[in-house]
Amino acid sequence: MHFKKLLTVSVAALTVANPALAENVLRWTSQGDALTMDPHSQNEGPTIAMNGQIYESLVTRDAELNLQPELAESWEAGADGWTFNLRKGVKFHDGADFTAEDVVFSFERANHEASDYKEQAKNVTSVEVIDDHTVKLMTDGPNPILPNQLTSIYMIDKGWAEANNVVAPQDFKAKEETYAVRNSNGTGPFALVSRAPDEMTVLARNADWWGEGMFPGNIDKIEYRPITNAATRVAALLSGEVDFVLDPPLQDIKRIESSDGLGVKTVAQIRSIFFGMDQGIDQLRTSDAEGNPFKDAKVREAFNLAIDKAAIQRVVMEGLSFPTGMITPPGVLGNTPENDPSYGFDPTKAKALLAEAGYPDGFSIQLDCPNNRYNNDEKICQAAVAMLAKIGVKVNLDAIPKAQHFPKIQKRETDFYMLGWGVPTLDSHYVFSYLLDGEGSWNATGYSNPRVNEITTAIVTEIDIDKRTALIDEAWTHVKADMPYVPIHHQVLAWGIADNVDIPIAADDAFRPRYAVMK
Amino acid sequence: MQQDHPMTRWERFKDNDIVWSFLHSPGAIVAAAITSIAILACLFAPLIAPFDPFDPSQISLWDGKLPPAWIEGGQPQYLLGTDNQGRDMLSTILYGGRLSILVGLAAVCLGMVLGVTLGVISGYVGGVTDAVIMRIADVQLTIPGILLAILINGIGRAFLPLELRQEFAIYVVIFAIGLTDWPQFARVARGATMVEANKEYVQAARIIGLPGWRIMLRHILPNTLRPVLVIATIGLALAIIAEATLSFLGQGIPPTTPSLGTLIRVGNEYLFSGLWWITFFPAIALVVLVFAVNLLGDWMRDALNPKLR
Numbered sequence: 034m035h036f037k038k039l040l041t042v043s044v045a046a047l048t049v050a051n052p053a054l055a056e057n058v059l060r061w062t063s064q065g066d067a068l069t070m071d072p073h074s075q076n077e078g079p080t081i082a083m084n085g086q087i088y089e090s091l092v093t094r095d096a097e098l099n100l101q102p103e104l105a106e107s108w109e110a111g112a113d114g115w116t117f118n119l120r121k122g123v124k125f126h127d128g129a130d131f132t133a134e135d136v137v138f139s140f141e142r143a144n145h146e147a148s149d150y151k152e153q154a155k156n157v158t159s160v161e162v163i164d165d166h167t168v169k170l171m172t173d174g175p176n177p178i179l180p181n182q183l184t185s186i187y188m189i190d191k192g193w194a195e196a197n198n199v200v201a202p203q204d205f206k207a208k209e210e211t212y213a214v215r216n217s218n219g220t221g222p223f224a225l226v227s228r229a230p231d232e233m234t235v236l237a238r239n240a241d242w243w244g245e246g247m248f249p250g251n252i253d254k255i256e257y258r259p260i261t262n263a264a265t266r267v268a269a270l271l272s273g274e275v276d277f278v279l280d281p282p283l284q285d286i287k288r289i290e291s292s293d294g295l296g297v298k299t300v301a302q303i304r305s306i307f308f309g310m311d312q313g314i315d316q317l318r319t320s321d322a323e324g325n326p327f328k329d330a331k332v333r334e335a336f337n338l339a340i341d342k343a344a345i346q347r348v349v350m351e352g353l354s355f356p357t358g359m360i361t362p363p364g365v366l367g368n369t370p371e372n373d374p375s376y377g378f379d380p381t382k383a384k385a386l387l388a389e390a391g392y393p394d395g396f397s398i399q400l401d402c403p404n405n406r407y408n409n410d411e412k413i414c415q416a417a418v419a420m421l422a423k424i425g426v427k428v429n430l431d432a433i434p435k436a437q438h439f440p441k442i443q444k445r446e447t448d449f450y451m452l453g454w455g456v457p458t459l460d461s462h463y464v465f466s467y468l469l470d471g472e473g474s475w476n477a478t479g480y481s482n483p484r485v486n487e488i489t490t491a492i493v494t495e496i497d498i499d500k501r502t503a504l505i506d507e508a509w510t511h512v513k514a515d516m517p518y519v520p521i522h523h524q525v526l527a528w529g530i531a532d533n534v535d536i537p538i539a540a541d542d543a544f545r546p547r548y549a550v551m552k
Numbered sequence: 553m554q555q556d557h558p559m560t561r562w563e564r565f566k567d568n569d570i571v572w573s574f575l576h577s578p579g580a581i582v583a584a585a586i587t588s589i590a591i592l593a594c595l596f597a598p599l600i601a602p603f604d605p606f607d608p609s610q611i612s613l614w615d616g617k618l619p620p621a622w623i624e625g626g627q628p629q630y631l632l633g634t635d636n637q638g639r640d641m642l643s644t645i646l647y648g649g650r651l652s653i654l655v656g657l658a659a660v661c662l663g664m665v666l667g668v669t670l671g672v673i674s675g676y677v678g679g680v681t682d683a684v685i686m687r688i689a690d691v692q693l694t695i696p697g698i699l700l701a702i703l704i705n706g707i708g709r710a711f712l713p714l715e716l717r718q719e720f721a722i723y724v725v726i727f728a729i730g731l732t733d734w735p736q737f738a739r740v741a742r743g744a745t746m747v748e749a750n751k752e753y754v755q756a757a758r759i760i761g762l763p764g765w766r767i768m769l770r771h772i773l774p775n776t777l778r779p780v781l782v783i784a785t786i787g788l789a790l791a792i793i794a795e796a797t798l799s800f801l802g803q804g805i806p807p808t809t810p811s812l813g814t815l816i817r818v819g820n821e822y823l824f825s826g827l828w829w830i831t832f833f834p835a836i837a838l839v840v841l842v843f844a845v846n847l848l849g850d851w852m853r854d855a856l857n858p859k860l861r
Contacts, residue, residue, distance in 0.1 A: 268824075
């Protein structure tokens with residue numbers, strides 16, 4: 034008995050002294066890093082996914098994108114808001130308790146001027162504290178989809194934010210640097226150990242997490258190392274340097290599949306890729322044309338008809354994409370078989386439309402494109418340059434990293450740009466409010482259709498599902514006719530994963546380590 | 553044949569020691585042949601190449617990633633296959649090689665003009681001027697050339713407004729490589745100048761009161777050109793490699809008007825998927841070109857150096 038106890042103690046001591054023996058370390062990579070660790074500063078996929086390991090929201094989604102309780106255990110709709118029962122006994126990484134007051138603070142922070150989550154958070158007009166573990170999120174009238182809009186609004190500790198002077202979110206556009214950019218304090222399954230932007234981010238398992246034992250995941254440590262070069266990224270997977278590549282280049286998928294010890298998982302992604310055309314400004318910044326050709330719907334139609342979506346699918350995407358005529362994919366309420374088909378490919382008609390609009394010889398324009406964000410983003414842009422050249426439009430391509438590309442869109446300083454949009458709420462309101470509403474913070478097209486703006490507001494409070502769906506449909510039909518964007522395709526996700534780890538793939542391209550099992 | 557028969561021009565030309573050495577060095581002949589064929593092919597690329605890869609309206613994405621003509625799936629009009637954008641590889645290599653050679657030549661000329669000027673002044677004037685110029689050259693030689701080129705290139709790009717960046721990328725690259733090259737030329741020119749400066753004809757020129765710049769330009773400069781020419785030939789090969797390195801690192805010529813280095817970089821992304829021809833043929837073209845220029849430079853060094861003969 035005594036001996037047994039001694040043995041247990043010494044084994045425990047050994048484990049503590051030599052943690053590497055027992056640790057499951059998951060090393061993974063993708064092309065770009067999270068832009069900031071501030072949970073309310075940048076509404077961008079990889080940033081949300083990275084912060085989602087450290088911070089948590091009231092409601093989350095599992096790998097099948099079903100709503101799941103996270104920091105709230107249950108919720109209930111009312112006529113003027115939703116009541117959430119908070120999980121009890123939850124602690125932040127620094128030991129502080131998670132209470133109703135943190136929820137109040139987090140929504141205030143997400144609604145701050147510098148926040149990039151305003152379009153989601155502003156649905157919550159105020160937060161009423163009922164008791165320490167019950168809150169009521171007040172809405173402007175009934176809101177049928179509020180839980181869907183909360184999945185990426187992360188909860189942050191009020192005390193920690195006040196102590197570290199980060200009550201307001203980082204102003205990313207102004208390149209502000211705050212304590213919360215490189216440090217974090219959430220309630221999530223992992224805590225930030227070290228952070229070197231664009232080099233290495235290390236997260237360690239939070240032993241005090243509320244969900245400990247409730248999820249299959251057995252990862253102890255996550256090492257994330259962004260690798261910009263696609264070939265280097267695949268080489269790292271092939272050589273065993275990393276266990277998981279989120280975004281292997283599509284042309285290398287076959288090679289990864291045929292390698293021993295490696296596999297590929299694919300799923301249709303909730304993300305559409307498209308070009309935006311600025312029809313709002315009076316004189317384009319980068320064009321030799323007088324005025325703004327994009328003001329003319331014929332020019333916008335010509336651009337849509339000039340892009341050969343099928344060729345991009347076959348040659349650039351290796352078949353891993355679905356050409357489309359919408360900027361939101363199937364799976365999101367609002368995508369319909371009537372509106373989804375692409376505008377088609379007809380360069381002759383496109384050229385005729387340009388001539389009708391007064392540009393028989395075309396014009397020149399700059400295309401702003403990210404080169405480390407979407408599947409083959411720069412190559413899609415290069416293909417578009419060649420296709421538009423055939424109708425006489427001379428496109429100068431400027432492909433730059435996303436950290437410089439996105440501010441151009443948000444500051445509305447681009448004439449013609451590539452953007453991709455995922456929809457965490459699985460509801461069109463998210464697309465309308467960011468990309469189509471005249472005031473949308475990611476709408477650099479200058480497009481503002483009064484009816485679409487009206488519908489964007491109306492569907493927030495419309496609880497009759499049939500009526501609401503009809504309104505959404507109506508708005509998309511207007512958009513389809515107005516053509517503020519050039520939709521290209523919906524992405525298909527392909528993850529390269531080593532056989533010794535089981536990671537469920539999710540259509541929102543987010544890596545969920547709480548479900549990842551290492552063998 | 554009579555002894556007193558006047559030599560024909562060809563015979564006199566053949567009798568020239570450099571030509572004699574050239575005609576008796578098979579390596580030099582082969583190198584010169586390859587170099588001139590490569591340079592001619594590249595300079596006349598618009599006439600030879602089946603397509604114009606710089607004209608996006610000639611590209612069809614549907615023809616992308618086709619293998620060379622002799623492999624199954626290849627098409628006869630694309631002899632060496634096509635790249636990921638559907639551009640004919642043979643045409644892109646010819647056009648890309650032209651860019652590489654032009655950038656190399658221009659960079660060497662820039663480095664040569666700068667280096668020889670400073671070197672001759674340094675060697676002729678001496679004293680503080682010499683010390684300052686040579687110390688600057690020494691400091692620059694301690695920094696690896698390619699790093700310096702990346703630095704100059706980065707600064708050059710940062711100063712250009714966005715819309716001009718692509719248009720001027722090629723000049724920035726030339727400038728970057730040329731500026732890293734000059735110390736080699738300066739050192740050689742300075743050495744040669746110091747030897748010449750003590751010879752009688754220079755002293756005579758000085759005594760009759762010719763101004764310094766005139767002596768340097770008309771009397772010393774022509775006599776320093778032999779060693780400079782050798783350096784310039786080898787420098788051309790190095791400049792072509794420097795351009796390819798910059799472009800391979802994504803710092804050089806943009807992919808819309810690719811040079812050989814840009815082509816190798818783009819092709820590199822497709823190596824794992826088995827599309828070897830996108831990177832292989834430009835790489836072979838680069839190797840052959842640089843090797844030929846280097847051989848030529850080696851032979852020149854031997855032929856122009858009286859001590860090695």
